[in-house]
Amino acid sequence: MESLQTTSSFLSLNALFDNPLFAGGIGLASLGAAAAFARKGAIVALGAVRRRLLVNVEISKQDPAYPWILAWLSQPREHPGYIASRITRIHNLSVTTTTTNTRGHGTSGPVNASFFLQPGYGRHIVKFGNAYISVNREKHSTANMNTGEPHEIVQLTTLWAYRHAFEGIFAEAHKLAAKANEGKTTVYSARGMEWAPLGDSRKKRPIGSVILDEGVKESIVADVNDFLSRHQWYVDRGIPYRRGYLLFGPPGSGKSSFIQALAGELDFGVAMINLSEMGMTDDKLAYLLTKLPKRCLLLLEDADAAFANRRQRDVDGYSGANVTFSGLLNALDGVAAGEERIAFLTTNHIDRLDPALIRPGRVDMMLRIGEATKYQAAEMWDRFYGDKDEEGMGKERFLRRLEELGLFGTNQDGTPSNRHTSTAAIQGLFLFNKIDMQGAIDMAEGLIPRTFEASDDVTLGEKHTKLRS
Numbered sequence: 001m002e003s004l005q006t007t008s009s010f011l012s013l014n015a016l017f018d019n020p021l022f023a024g025g026i027g028l029a030s031l032g033a034a035a036a037f038a039r040k041g042a043i044v045a046l047g048a049v050r051r052r053l054l055v056n057v058e059i060s061k062q063d064p065a066y067p068w069i070l071a072w073l074s075q076p077r078e079h080p081g082y083i084a085s086r087i088t089r090i091h092n093l094s095v096t097t098t099t100t101n102t103r104g105h106g107t108s109g110p111v112n113a114s115f116f117l118q119p120g121y122g123r124h125i126v127k128f129g130n131a132y133i134s135v136n137r138e139k140h141s142t143a144n145m146n147t148g149e150p151h152e153i154v155q156l157t158t159l160w161a162y163r164h165a166f167e168g169i170f171a172e173a174h175k176l177a178a179k180a181n182e183g184k185t186t187v188y189s190a191r192g193m194e195w196a197p198l199g200d201s202r203k204k205r206p207i208g209s210v211i212l213d214e215g216v217k218e219s220i221v222a223d224v225n226d227f228l229s230r231h232q233w234y235v236d237r238g239i240p241y242r243r244g245y246l247l248f249g250p251p252g253s254g255k256s257s258f259i260q261a262l263a264g265e266l267d268f269g270v271a272m273i274n275l276s277e278m279g280m281t282d283d284k285l286a287y288l289l290t291k292l293p294k295r296c297l298l299l300l301e302d303a304d305a306a307f308a309n310r311r312q313r314d315v316d317g318y319s320g321a322n323v324t325f326s327g328l329l330n331a332l333d334g335v336a337a338g339e340e341r342i343a344f345l346t347t348n349h350i351d352r353l354d355p356a357l358i359r360p361g362r363v364d365m366m367l368r369i370g371e372a373t374k375y376q377a378a379e380m381w382d383r384f385y386g387d388k389d390e391e392g393m394g395k396e397r398f399l400r401r402l403e404e405l406g407l408f409g410t411n412q413d414g415t416p417s418n419r420h421t422s423t424a425a426i427q428g429l430f431l432f433n434k435i436d437m438q439g440a441i442d443m444a445e446g447l448i449p450r451t452f453e454a455s456d457d458v459t460l461g462e463k464h465t466k467l468r469s
């Protein structure tokens with residue numbers, strides 16, 4: 001009975017296949033499935049072939065090489081062949097404009113503009129040696145949490161056989177970037193939790209243009225050079241390769257200028273943090289110090305801010321810096337502190353610093369960059385008027401005038417005058433009288449700091465207005 005039933009169900013299945021409509025449907029369906037399968041197979045095979053035959057390099061915007069590669073891509077290239085030049089034409093460009101105002105006195109608005117064209121978003125093809133490289137520049141929809149900038153990548157693809165072209169490309173791009181930055185100092189500042197170049201790299205300041213008191217500059221330069229030559233010595237002894245300098249003194253004595261010039265001299269950049277900056281916290285400071293850009297002097301301006309943050313809130317609710325004393329000490333040499341570093345700290349208020357900061361490992365060398373001395377005034381005169389005042393007569397008169405005014409700390413009769421001036425003020429005076437030596441001598445009275453002017457504030461006030469106008 002059971003076997004009979006089975007036979008009959010087979011019979012009905014056969015009948016179904018005998019139905020031309022049904023059989024046709026099945027046929028079509030299997031054709032479709034086969035086609036879909038073949039398509040998928042082809043995609044997989046193509047992917048496999050791509051993976052085996054092509055090489056991909058992805059550079060994200062966060063990587064320092066990103067701008068170099070973009071600059072390299074924008075290089076004009078000579079293409080020997082007609083076809084090559086057609087293939088590698090870039091149709092999609094983006095532009096970066098820089099303007100410089102060189103029109104001088106009394107005019108405004110940008111005059112010189114330079115346009116820097118680089119490949120825009122999308123796909124392009126470039127040729128490097130014999131290799132064709134496909135370039136894909138993409139902007140992602142996600143953004144960097146710190147800066148709000150969208151993520152970007154550049155992807156370079158070429159045939160496996162030409163993979164060594166990448167080494168050549170990166171070397172060339174790096175050389176190009178190095179050449180563009182030759183003679184320049186890059187200043188980095190903290191943007192969010194990251195270091196970013198602060199504007200364009202600026203021309204190196206010659207170290208000779210910063211005039212410190214006799215021997216001061218030389219002693220720092222010698223110490224830094226000695227430190228730089230002893231890397232292996234530190235490694236061999238397992239000591240963190242760090243050195244700290246503290247420059248203190250009144251405003252306008254050349255502390256920041258000297259550090260910038262020193263960075264130029266050493267071919268270093270400057271990574272700058274202002275400790276009194278709004279939003280700078282202990283965590284942020286510690287994190288930034290572990291991620292210092294390479295070959296940079298760390299510059300911590302206003303080091304006293306970390307010690308003076310108990311002041312009252314301003315009207316805007318800002319209660320001073322959030323960096324605390326212990327936060328600064330930990331960032332400088334806590335367990336998480338960076339292993340390699342040259343740090344410069346500056347302050348106008350040495351009296352506010354804690355002795356704990358000034359111990360080897362945190363600050364190894366402390367120097368006062370003080371008020372202008374006679375030596376500095378003389379050197380600055382030579383830099384400004386040296387070519388006109390060959391005999392040195394003008395310089396002598398200028399120095400005598402400053403002595404008369406008691407600006408070097410003593411009166412002419414040898415008693416203390418308690419009066420000093422800053423190198424920044426002398427520079428201001430010389431800048432005002434660029435080609436007029438006598439004018440500089442006549443206006444020397446304006447170098448007297450304003451705090452000493454309480455009694456005769458009218459006449460000196462006029463001088464000041466004159467100086468500044």
Ligand SMILES: Nc1ncnc2c1ncn2[C@@H]1O[C@H](COP(=O)(O)OP(=O)(O)OP(=O)(O)O)[C@@H](O)[C@H]1O
Nearest residue numbers: 209210211212251252253254255256257423424427
């Ligand atoms: N010793 C110096 N030699 C040459 N230029 C100087 C010197 N001191 C100051 N200047 C000039 O004065 C200006 C201010 O100098 P700078 O910013 O370096 O002073 P600073 O000591 O860092 O002051 P602050 O303590 O207020 O930060 C700059 O333009 C700089 O060129």
Ligand SMILES: [Mg+2]
Nearest residue numbers: 255256257346
């Ligand atoms: Mg400064």
